[in-house]
Amino acid sequence: MSLAGRIILGTAAVTAFAMVAAAALVHWVVRAYLSPFADHFATMRRMMGWGPDLETIYALVDHALAISLGIAVFLGVLLGLLVARELVRSVAVLDEGLARFSRGLLGQPIRLVGPPELTRVAGSANRMAEELGGAQRAERELVAGIAHDLAHPLTAMRGTLEAVRDGLTSPSDPRTMTRLLTDVGTMETTLADLRDVAAAEVGALRLELHDVDVAVVTGGIAASFADLAARKGIRLELETGAPKPIAARTDERRLARIVANLVVNALQATAPGGRVGVGLSARDGVAVLRVEDAAGPNAGAAIRAALDGQGAGLGLRVVRVLGRAIGAQLDVRDGQAGATVELRLPR
Missing domain, CATH: 3.30.565.10 (Histidine kinase-like ATPase, C-terminal domain)
Structure with missing residues (x-):
């Protein structure tokens, strides 16, 4: 059964139970209050030809209670329908927002609608999405930084190797090896920096x-x-x-x-x-x-x-x-x- 159906059924059941209990109490009170006067009412009817009839009174009370029970159940169902509609709408907004987050659309926050409990959940989800978005931006910037820092030594190494291939410089020239080792050292430093950054951000950097x-x-x-x-x-x-x-x-x-x-x-x-x-x-x-x-x-x-x-x-x-x-x-x-x-x- 859907959430709305459970809310409506629950509201109707609680209302019906409460009204049945109230009707039974009223029925018992009316009978307890009027039963001591049964002989007086009978004497009035014999002497005067008219007077209250307890069975008729009891029947009218029971009839009124039955009508009240029906009206109360109807109003309970109507109230449950209104509450369920609002709650289901709020849950649907939350569900749509979480579905957007699952597709990576972290920049579209969930609207804060509905009862406080659901708005707190939506607010927590929005904060989580904001933090995830920040982490993704940081990751993209880190990758861009790595590419930037590796581009120069790789380009320099390619230029040196192409010069050796084209005969513009000799591979036995010490300066050729020095340039290549310098570029390799630059890349090693970049990778060491990357390892240090990754370790430090998770608290695993070992310091000397x-x-x-x-x-x-x-x-x-x-x-x-x-x-x-x-x-x-x-x-x-x-x-x-x-x-x-x-x-x-x-x-x-x-x-x-x-x-x-x-x-x-x-x-x-x-x-x-x-x-x-x-x-x-x-x-x-x-x-x-x-x-x-x-x-x-x-x-x-x-x-x-x-x-x-x-x-x-x-x-x-x-x-x-x-x-x-x-x-x-x-x-x-x-x-x-x-x-x-x-x-x-x-x-």
Whole structure:
């Protein structure tokens, strides 16, 4: 039996049961109240020729109760029909919405109609669909980032191999092997970043924590990008701000990856003739790393979007995920010349 049929049948049955019980009670009360006067009514009829007839009264009461029972059952069925219609309509809206979600149409929320219990279910389903939609968008952006980061080394490798095939360069030339190994290393780094991001987002990233001189790590990363900055015509400046070591208990390899990604992002965003600054200081028991670019006043918004996984490439998404994993705090500040990304590490 359908939901509507069960509601109508249930309402009619409950109404009929209640009315039968009420009729039996009224029947008993009327008889109990009038039966002591049966002899008086009989005497009136003998002496005066007329008077109340208890059997007739009982019959009229029973007839009125039967009519009332029929009317009550009819009204109960009508009320059940109205309730069932509204409830079935609400369930149908919920069912249609869930069917849309099952087809992948997560951007079409379920209308909140019907009783509070069903609207709460619909609201929970809408929140679930919103979270699933966010996860799908993040997955698409991650795939796009992987494709973006792998495209450059693959293209470079193809160019090198085609040059060897066409005789433009010799496979025995050490520079050929160096270029290929560099491109392979870039792809390995991208895959390692992808593994770290996947592990960190499920809480399975294994960290190797020990006391690290952040100044040494930062200086090494800055030195490794000096040639790239020079080729792009960008001034890469390192400001440590303190002659003594600045130590923090962290994962050195993941910290180096964060710093490298921030510097690469700044170099990519800064035009030739600009400046990229890498600064390091210690204050209030925290090691503070700053990377400044010269990408213009809108650079901060672009960095925030990329940190949330909305930009091309994995670089800044890796910064956000690994930074959170090692307990660092990230802050992006806007400026006229560009943006400053500040990374704060507990010492």
